[in-house]
Amino acid sequence: MxxxxxxxxxxxxxxxxxxxxREQDEAIISVRGKDRYVVMDMKTYNRLRECELEAALxxxxxxxxxxxxxxxxxxxxxxxxxxxxx
Numbered sequence: 179m180x181x182x183x184x185x186x187x188x189x190x191x192x193x194x195x196x197x198x199x200r201e202q203d204e205a206i207i208s209v210r211g212k213d214r215y216v217v218m219d220m221k222t223y224n225r226l227r228e229c230e231l232e233a234a235l236x237x238x239x240x241x242x243x244x245x246x247x248x249x250x251x252x253x254x255x256x257x258x259x260x261x262x263x264x
Contacts, residue, residue: 181206181213 182205186194195217198205203222207215218226241247250258 184209
């Protein structure tokens, strides 16, 4: 993954990010020599979000199959969840 410095972004702007993203899906932005951020185009971001949602759905289905699910009304759910707030 290619690294773009914060200074390069200051001088060249979004063009520097566009150039990297034409060649690869993600780019690292470094600030004062330390990797701080990752940028990607919306297509890549949406694909990652979809993967996260698929993983959450898989985990939920597994937990329900294992009997770990709770069947309750919305009001009962809110009361139960509020008990765990700090």
